[in-house]
Amino acid sequence: MNTIVSINQVSKAFGKQQVLKDISLDIWEGEIFGLLGPSGAGKTTLVKQLVGLDIPTEGENLLFQERMPSLKLIEKIGYMAQSDALYGELTAKENLQFFASLYGLKGKKQKQRMEEAMEVVQLNEHMNKLVSNYSGGMKRRLSLAIALLHEPRLLILDEPTVGIDPVLRKSIWEAFYRLKEKGTTIIVTTHVMDEADKCDRLGMIRDGHLIAVGTPEELKERTDSTTIEQAFLVYGGA
Numbered sequence: 001m002n003t004i005v006s007i008n009q010v011s012k013a014f015g016k017q018q019v020l021k022d023i024s025l026d027i028w029e030g031e032i033f034g035l036l037g038p039s040g041a042g043k044t045t046l047v048k049q050l051v052g053l054d055i056p057t058e059g060e061n062l063l064f065q066e067r068m069p070s071l072k073l074i075e076k077i078g079y080m081a082q083s084d085a086l087y088g089e090l091t092a093k094e095n096l097q098f099f100a101s102l103y104g105l106k107g108k109k110q111k112q113r114m115e116e117a118m119e120v121v122q123l124n125e126h127m128n129k130l131v132s133n134y135s136g137g138m139k140r141r142l143s144l145a146i147a148l149l150h151e152p153r154l155l156i157l158d159e160p161t162v163g164i165d166p167v168l169r170k171s172i173w174e175a176f177y178r179l180k181e182k183g184t185t186i187i188v189t190t191h192v193m194d195e196a197d198k199c200d201r202l203g204m205i206r207d208g209h210l211i212a213v214g215t216p217e218e219l220k221e222r223t224d225s226t227t228i229e230q231a232f233l234v235y236g237g238a
């Protein structure tokens with residue numbers, strides 16, 4: 001198993017508040033890894049470190065054997081934050097062009113990647129619409145398209161399907177599986193249990209602790225549970 005992400009004894013404090021507590025975890029190439037936990041558990045804090053937007057107070061995060069934050073890795077990582085970083089006064093196309101040029105995508109290649117990424121999120125027909133006229137779910141999907149633009153080897157998605165209806169959510173998960181088939185590693189945070197079931201492996205986070213790691217089946221078996229929700233409650237000591 002080729003390790004893509006190695007989180008080594010990572011802790012994080014904001015002032016006196018300890019938000020991450022001694023987390024160690026390896027994520028492997030080509031897997032869809034879900035970080036599952038209730039609101040405030042520390043998921044966003046952890047993924048921000050993985051993309052290099054923050055640093056741990058203790059420990060280190062290695063991505064592609066390189067210590068984060070590292071500018072070298074920008075091209076290998078696609079990140080979708082929890083709040084959309086889009087320009088409302090521009091069209092979707094202009095937003096895509098802006099981010100594509102940041103990644104050095106030009107001309108034909110740029111056009112092709114923009115179309116492919118918008119196809120994944122089924123927004124092709126809304127290319128020329130102003131983003132301020134997009135619905136919340138459309139903005140999420142456009143953010144996802146932007147994260148996919150440069151065909152990163154590692155995708156880190158913070159609650160990618162919030163505000164997206166079940167039909168589209170299904171098609172987005174199908175896209176995740178297609179990317180996985182091509183060898184892309186995907187890390188996704190969620191607190192939606194049925195989504196957790198779709199991941200290859202899960203890490204359950206509670207109060208900054210990584211309380212369990214395994215496939216959804218393993219986690220259910222070990223706790224004698226029929227659902228991930230139940231397993232989570234057992235691990236949480238409920």
Ligand SMILES: Nc1ncnc2c1ncn2[C@@H]1O[C@H](COP(=O)(O)OP(=O)(O)OP(=O)(O)O)[C@@H](O)[C@H]1O
Binds near residue numbers: 038043
């Ligand atoms: N920059 C910051 N300064 C101070 N406290 C912070 C900061 N960022 C996060 N926190 C705190 O860290 C804790 C964990 O937040 P985090 O956003 O990582 O949780 P989460 O699991 O992603 O939750 P959600 O699912 O609601 O996004 C919260 O108590 C939050 O208030």
